[in-house]
Amino acid sequence: MLTFHLCHKYEVCIAMPVYRLTEDLVFPPPYLAEDGLLAVGGDLSRERLLRAYTQGIFPWYNEGDPILWWSPDPRMVLFPNEMHIARRLQRTLRQHRFSLSMDTDFKGVITACAVTPRADQDGTWITEEMKQAYIDLFDAGFAHSVECHHDGVLVGGLYGVSLGNCFFGESMFSHRRDASKVALAVLAQQSLRWGIELIDCQVANPHLFRLGAREIDRNQFLKLLQRYLKHPARVGKWHLDADLC
Numbered sequence: 001m002l003t004f005h006l007c008h009k010y011e012v013c014i015a016m017p018v019y020r021l022t023e024d025l026v027f028p029p030p031y032l033a034e035d036g037l038l039a040v041g042g043d044l045s046r047e048r049l050l051r052a053y054t055q056g057i058f059p060w061y062n063e064g065d066p067i068l069w070w071s072p073d074p075r076m077v078l079f080p081n082e083m084h085i086a087r088r089l090q091r092t093l094r095q096h097r098f099s100l101s102m103d104t105d106f107k108g109v110i111t112a113c114a115v116t117p118r119a120d121q122d123g124t125w126i127t128e129e130m131k132q133a134y135i136d137l138f139d140a141g142f143a144h145s146v147e148c149h150h151d152g153v154l155v156g157g158l159y160g161v162s163l164g165n166c167f168f169g170e171s172m173f174s175h176r177r178d179a180s181k182v183a184l185a186v187l188a189q190q191s192l193r194w195g196i197e198l199i200d201c202q203v204a205n206p207h208l209f210r211l212g213a214r215e216i217d218r219n220q221f222l223k224l225l226q227r228y229l230k231h232p233a234r235v236g237k238w239h240l241d242a243d244l245c
Contacts, residue, residue, distance in 0.1 A: 025051050027069065030218060036072035036203075043067070044133035046140060053161055053168050054229055056222050058202060063127050073218035076201040076208060083188040084212035092178050093185060098148040098155070100186050100245050102238040106138045109145040109157040113171035126171065134170070137161060141235040146183040148176075156180045158187065160200075164229035167191060168200040184211060186244050193241060197228050 019028045021042035028039060038057060042048055044067065052058060052069060061068040085093070092098075114126035137143035142163065148156035156179020158172035167187065174180035184199075191199065200221075201213050216224075 021069070027052060027055055027057055030056050030071035030222060033071045033073070033218075036070045037068060038071050039069040040066050042069070044129060046133075046136055046142075049133060049137060049161070050142065050163065053163055054225070056218070056225055058168065058170075059130065060125055060202075061127075062125055070202075071218060072203050074204075074215035075218055075221040076204045076213050076215050077221065077224075078184075078188065078199040078201055078208065078211070078213040080188040080191040080196060080199060082212045082214075083185060084210065085185055086210075089178060089181055089185060092182060098150055098176075098179060098182055099152075100182070100240060101147045101149070102190070102240050103138070103144055105147050105154060105157075106143065106145040106159060107135060108154050109147060109159050109173070110134055110171070112154065112157065112173045112175070113159065116173040116175070134159065134161075141237070142233070144238045146187050146240075148179040148183050150176055150179075156183055158183045162196070163233050165195055165197045165231045166200060166225065166228045167196055167198070169202065181211065186240065189244055190238075190240055194234060195231070196234075198224055 017034065018037055019032070019039040021027070021039050025048050030038060032038060044059060049059070055071075056075070057069050057071045059067055060070050110126065110131055114131060134143050138145070143159060143161050145159040146157050147154060155176040156172075156174040158169060158180060160167050160169040162168070172180040172183060188199065201208050204215055
């Protein structure tokens with residue numbers, strides 16, 4: 001264990017105990033995370049990433065920093081049957097303003113998520129190392145994307161990791177109004193049909209609150225994982241049902 005100095009916005013630095021990972025694929029228990037930060041180090045191998053997700057842990061760090069592993073408390077989640085689709089979004093879906101697909105352009109989606117400017121961030125946390133790690137998960141059938149095209153151009157989407165009856169959302173982007181919302185709505189609708197019971201949103205933001213996501217405490221989240229991960233994973237390339245495209 002070591003003391004890690006985590007610097008937040010406005011140069012506020014917090015010293016907290018975190019655990020240094022070794023080559024062994026072992027994580028400390030998530031309840032040991034202080035302010036969400038659990039461990040540092042390790043790698044982004046397929047095996048380690050999948051082990052992390054099954055324990056409610058995910059990587060999140062900036063370019064030039066060591067790999068940081070997080071398990072926040074509370075945890076933001078979206079139960080697919082609780083997705084709130086406002087009238088305007090319902091109209092957008094009915095009018096089929098976007099061409100929708102799954103797993104047809106994972107590299108395009110993760111690249112767009114990495115380079116699209118965000119109001120609350122100075123740069124991107126999707127480093128080249130991170131990008132390649134999730135492309136490897138996609139090639140292995142564990143990571144998936146939802147794409148929104150308009151006039152043949154990719155204008156929105158999201159990607160994440162699926163295990164058991166859970167989808168662990170990683171990032172989304174939008175280059176056209178409502179494109180990312182449409183991607184999430186379609187993911188929620190398809191999830192209901194497949195029996196996916198939980199979409200992990202990791203940390204709170206107002207955009208997701210308005211779409212029906214809510215915070216639950218970490219213990220509850222981990223108990224849900226234990227239940228939902230007992231089901232077999234839907235490994236391989238995903239396809240949207242025809243009426244959702």
